[in-house]
Amino acid sequence: MTSDTSDCIFCKVVKKEIAAKIIYENDDFIAFDDIKPVSPFHALVIPKKHYKNLLEVDDVNLLGKLMTSVQEVAKKNNLSDGFRTAINTGDNGGQTVYHLHVHILGGRFHKWPPG
Ligand code: AMP
Ligand code: ZN
DSSP, X not given: OOXXXXXXXXXXXXXXXXXXXXXXXXXXXXXXXXXXXXXXXXXXXXXXXXXXXXXXXXXXXHHHHHHHHHHHHHHHTTOTTOEEEEOOOTTTTTOOXXXXXXXXXXXXXXXXXXX
């Protein structure tokens, strides 16, 4: 876990210092609409606690709960036709915001590989 999180935009979303369209919340996670959606449905699920990315997570329990939250967001938003989840990690993974997040993309067909 990174100690200085004051510049993290997703920590600011958690603290409600930056506006976001929050579509789901529980004790440990929030989900909100991506500001630049690439699919008709594009939300991000993030832990309220700051982790830089997947490599930084030392809590297996949190990872399980994260996936359960993803599942709940998908179910609540009628994504039963299918959806894409993505966790971009580090520069080669295309990560641009360094606070762990799961993309949920739905509402269209998503080809593989993503490029
Ligand atoms: P990644 O490239 O995996 O790190 O994804 C970061 C995502 O965060 C991108 O899809 C951005 O469009 C999204 N994003 C950046 N800032 C905000 C914000 N303030 N509110 C919602 N989504 C954001
Ligand atoms: Zn953060």
